[in-house]
Amino acid sequence: MTPLVRPKLPATVVAAVVALALAVPALAGNGGFAPVPPASPNAEGISQSYWFVTFFILGIFVLVETLLVVFVLRFRRRRRARHADGAQIHGSSRLETMWTVGPVLILFAIAVFVFAKLPGIKDVPTASAGEPNLVVKVTGRQYYWQFEYPNGVITIDELRAPVGGVVQLDVTAPANDVIHSWWIPALGGKIDAIPGRVNHTWFQAEHAGVYSGQCAELCGLNHARMLSKVEAMPRAAFAAWLAERKAQQDAGTSPLGREAYDGVCAKCHGLAGEGKVAVDAPQLQGASLVSDAAGIERLLRNGGILMSAVGRDWNDTQMKAMTDYLKERFASGN
Amino acid sequence: MATNVGTPTVPSWQRGRVAGWLVTVDHKRIGLLYIATAGVFFAISGFLALLIRTQLAQADQSIVTGNSYNESVTMHGTGMVFFVVVPILAGLGNFLVPLMIGARDMAFPRLNALSYWLYLFAGLVFCLSFFAKGGAANAGWTAYPPLSLQSPGNGQDLWILSLHILTISSMAGAINFIVTIQNMRTAGMTWTRMPLFVWSIYVYAWLLLLVLPALSAGLTALLLERQFPGTFHFFAPSGGGSPVLYQHVFWFFGHPEVYIMILPAMGIVSEILPVFSRKPIFGYKAIAFSSIAIGFFSMLVWAHHMFTVGLSTPLNIWFMLVSMVIAVPTGMKIFNWLATLWRGNLSFDTPMLCAIAFLSVFTFGGLTGIYLAAFPVDWQLHDTYFVVGHFHYVLFGGAVFAILGGLVYWWPKMVGRMLDERITKAAFWLTFVGFNLTFFPQHLAGMLGMPRRIFTYYDTGLLQAYNLASTLGSFTMGVGMLLFLGAIVKSVNGRRAGNDPWLGDTLEWYTTSPPPAHNFESVPYVTSARPLYDLRRTLKDSGAL
Numbered sequence: 001m002t003p004l005v006r007p008k009l010p011a012t013v014v015a016a017v018v019a020l021a022l023a024v025p026a027l028a029g030n031g032g033f034a035p036v037p038p039a040s041p042n043a044e045g046i047s048q049s050y051w052f053v054t055f056f057i058l059g060i061f062v063l064v065e066t067l068l069v070v071f072v073l074r075f076r077r078r079r080r081a082r083h084a085d086g087a088q089i090h091g092s093s094r095l096e097t098m099w100t101v102g103p104v105l106i107l108f109a110i111a112v113f114v115f116a117k118l119p120g121i122k123d124v125p126t127a128s129a130g131e132p133n134l135v136v137k138v139t140g141r142q143y144y145w146q147f148e149y150p151n152g153v154i155t156i157d158e159l160r161a162p163v164g165g166v167v168q169l170d171v172t173a174p175a176n177d178v179i180h181s182w183w184i185p186a187l188g189g190k191i192d193a194i195p196g197r198v199n200h201t202w203f204q205a206e207h208a209g210v211y212s213g214q215c216a217e218l219c220g221l222n223h224a225r226m227l228s229k230v231e232a233m234p235r236a237a238f239a240a241w242l243a244e245r246k247a248q249q250d251a252g253t254s255p256l257g258r259e260a261y262d263g264v265c266a267k268c269h270g271l272a273g274e275g276k277v278a279v280d281a282p283q284l285q286g287a288s289l290v291s292d293a294a295g296i297e298r299l300l301r302n303g304g305i306l307m308s309a310v311g312r313d314w315n316d317t318q319m320k321a322m323t324d325y326l327k328e329r330f331a332s333g334n
Numbered sequence: 335m336a337t338n339v340g341t342p343t344v345p346s347w348q349r350g351r352v353a354g355w356l357v358t359v360d361h362k363r364i365g366l367l368y369i370a371t372a373g374v375f376f377a378i379s380g381f382l383a384l385l386i387r388t389q390l391a392q393a394d395q396s397i398v399t400g401n402s403y404n405e406s407v408t409m410h411g412t413g414m415v416f417f418v419v420v421p422i423l424a425g426l427g428n429f430l431v432p433l434m435i436g437a438r439d440m441a442f443p444r445l446n447a448l449s450y451w452l453y454l455f456a457g458l459v460f461c462l463s464f465f466a467k468g469g470a471a472n473a474g475w476t477a478y479p480p481l482s483l484q485s486p487g488n489g490q491d492l493w494i495l496s497l498h499i500l501t502i503s504s505m506a507g508a509i510n511f512i513v514t515i516q517n518m519r520t521a522g523m524t525w526t527r528m529p530l531f532v533w534s535i536y537v538y539a540w541l542l543l544l545v546l547p548a549l550s551a552g553l554t555a556l557l558l559e560r561q562f563p564g565t566f567h568f569f570a571p572s573g574g575g576s577p578v579l580y581q582h583v584f585w586f587f588g589h590p591e592v593y594i595m596i597l598p599a600m601g602i603v604s605e606i607l608p609v610f611s612r613k614p615i616f617g618y619k620a621i622a623f624s625s626i627a628i629g630f631f632s633m634l635v636w637a638h639h640m641f642t643v644g645l646s647t648p649l650n651i652w653f654m655l656v657s658m659v660i661a662v663p664t665g666m667k668i669f670n671w672l673a674t675l676w677r678g679n680l681s682f683d684t685p686m687l688c689a690i691a692f693l694s695v696f697t698f699g700g701l702t703g704i705y706l707a708a709f710p711v712d713w714q715l716h717d718t719y720f721v722v723g724h725f726h727y728v729l730f731g732g733a734v735f736a737i738l739g740g741l742v743y744w745w746p747k748m749v750g751r752m753l754d755e756r757i758t759k760a761a762f763w764l765t766f767v768g769f770n771l772t773f774f775p776q777h778l779a780g781m782l783g784m785p786r787r788i789f790t791y792y793d794t795g796l797l798q799a800y801n802l803a804s805t806l807g808s809f810t811m812g813v814g815m816l817l818f819l820g821a822i823v824k825s826v827n828g829r830r831a832g833n834d835p836w837l838g839d840t841l842e843w844y845t846t847s848p849p850p851a852h853n854f855e856s857v858p859y860v861t862s863a864r865p866l867y868d869l870r871r872t873l874k875d876s877g878a879l
Binding site for chain 1 (some may be wrong): 354399401404472473474478480481484571572576577578581611612613614616617618619620642643644647651654655658659661662665666668669670672673675676677678679680681682690693694698699702704705708709710711712713714715716717718777778779780781782783785787788789790791796800837858
């Protein structure tokens with residue numbers, strides 16, 4: 001009997017401390033005990049399914065662990081001889097049936113609930129005539145997200161969306177790239193960005209704010225830096241921003257060059273062009289290449305020794321924004 | 335048949351202490367070689383795990399580079415799955431199956447030796463990957479293309495080759511187990527009198543035989559496409575291939591692989607619980623047949639690893655329902671094990687502690703799997719640390735605790751000496767506490783939004799706290815494992831075991847510890863699943879005991 005009780009004490013103490021440590025953040029927010037608070041109807045449906053499953057799982061978990069602890073305490077050897085037989089029971093068909101049928105019923109209930117929630121999670125709400133859904137093309141690339149709006153506006157790593165508006169995402173990756181996975185936890189589940197395929201998902205941000213996420217499929221050495229953000233803003237502000245951004249982009253004054261630098265270049269070359277953030281990426285500050293627009297374009301389209309072709313299929317507007325920005329930012333040091 | 339029992343002539347050069355091990359075809363020695371080799375790979379892969387945890391202990395650290403991190407993750411996962419858990423189970427199976435069924439050796443002793451040496455060779459090729467130009471394989475243990483096609487140098491190629499060699503080794507081993515179990519059971523040992531561990535190895539072997547060819551096919555295609563990118567276009571979309579095709583092929587192998595690792599662990603637990611409860615196993619047939627059910631259904635659920643690739647809804651629904659079906663036979667096992675404790679006479683030696691730990695944490699790991707089977711919920715949890723926590727609860731909490739328990743339980747039979755009880759208990763508690771501290775917070779980190787396989791993160795709040803807890807836990811486990819190693823070293827001078835130190839019920843305890851080369855002088859006629867229990871009762875009734 002002693003071997004059980006003695007070593008169990010420190011474990012109990014540790015467990016209690018851990019439980020307390022976890023209880024504090026749990027009270028403050030959900031602390032990771034549930035998916036992040038949903039801010040879109042599809043994320044809401046997932047969250048409800050999560051809680052429905054949790055209800056049963058917690059019940060079974062408590063049942064099994066309680067029985068285990070009770071049996072361990074109740075049927076421990078105590079003063080009996082080590083070799084004394086326990087009750088020689090070989091089984092029970094009735095119990096066997098119970099713990100087969102019970103789980104089947106529970107799983108059936110879970111499946112029914114999930115199916116009931118599925119349309120609200122998966123199906124894009126139909127657009128009304130006056131208010132079409134905004135369709136954005138999302139391209140996952142090593143190691144940035146590129147967003148293209150219907151009017152041709154391009155942004156990198158940060159997607160803006162109108163509060164309350166349904167945003168449909170066509171998620172893909174270029175044929176020469178690798179698999180990425182689009183995920184903003186508060187705005188719904190993941191969908192993979194697969195080269196050569198287009199997947200679809202959607203969200204409808206319920207309140208203004210910035211929702212962050214990141215690539216969820218291993219995509220290479222900078223996978224951890226492939227972050228993304230969705231900024232939900234009031235409808236009017238969004239419409240104004242999109243129109244203004246379009247005008248800027250056409251005039252060549254949009255911040256696309258800076259965004260592209262921060263999202264595409266800086267993850268290896270550093271936000272200040274200092275180099276060596278990842279592998280042996282050279283320093284850009286003061287490098288002669290930065291003022292050679294044609295040279296940069298060749299490098300971005302074809303890749304270098306270690307560098308992948310991060311801008312292989314960029315359009316001219318995007319390429320020009322990039323080369324202009326590099327020149328303006330780094331050539332001054334020459 | 336006395337002529338068959340004569341000592342075979344062994345050439346003198348094969349009788350040396352080292353040479354004897356090199357040329358051995360004895361299933362017991364081969365089993366020990368498997369276990370020792372898997373132990374070395376456990377140390378290597380475990381070291382990589384600690385490296386991973388060190389890098390993630392705090393936000394925005396750069397102890398290793400992104401690339402080295404990806405190499406560590408890949409080699410840790412591949413090492414643990416292919417070179418630790420599966421082979422150590424092959425080792426235990428090798429040592430135990432012939433003893434448990436009252437046979438003299440495996441059906442094909444030379445093939446058995448070939449399996450081991452191919453495993454060792456595969457392991458060496460695997461380690462060479464570290465020294466390849468361009469570094470070790472870095473595309474994850476799943477090696478999804480196009481990433482695995484792009485990985486430079488030959489690290490990925492050596493990784494593929496090592497798994498090819500290992501596959502041949504495992505196939506030969508699987509055939510050997512199946513033939514041995516079907517044909518070499520001793521007189522009276524019908525299928526329903528066979529030890530449950532042997533049942534689990536039987537299903538394990540069938541699964542290996544059925545799904546390894548899929549892995550070989552996938553890896554062959556990957557290797558061809560890496561070496562001849564202009565000629566072969568299986569997976570690269572730029573050449574018209576489909577990266578999703580690889581995922582189907584890989585997971586057709588990959589999901590049953592989980593059960594290949596967990597079924598024999600369940601078999602070990604089914605042996606330990608009755609002995610330390612002094613009871614027969616509750617629901618023998620339910621446990622045996624649920625293994626077959628789990629094995630069968632495990633081949634129908636592969637795409638639950640692919641819920642985010644955008645499969646059609648009917649497919650997602652199919653894979654969700656079948657994945658849930660597996661929970662039923664698994665639940666049956668858990669309840670039968672619980673019922674085995676009921677009204678028993680429980681002794682808490684280290685094997686029993688490991689078996690109870692298995693029961694408590696495997697239940698948790700199994701239950702969190704239900705979230706992942708419900709595919710809309712999986713869209714949220716897929717590829718996050720929640721999944722990392724889940725499968726470590728199943729594979730470390732399940733497989734490793736059972737294997738540790740099995741090692742402590744059968745160690746006396748293998749070497750004739752007991753492991754030190756105090757050290758193994760201390761090792762157990764450190765590992766148990768460390769395990770929960772490591773992997774429980776990972777579920778929470780995942781739900782906060784932390785994807786798996788990222789080499790760093792930027793949140794210094796709660797996410798960092800969970801990661802730090804996880805790192806502390808991993809080092810606690812490391813200390814536990816070192817203690818366990820210490821117990822093994824110390825057992826060289828340990829207490830002598832005798833034939834049957836635990837009062838076991840199965841035939842391996844009928845012979846000496848360690849058993850002689852030919853295993854048994856005689857084997858009693860088997861009339862139940864517990865031949866030694868029957869024997870003890872007969873002796874008691876006749877007044878001899």
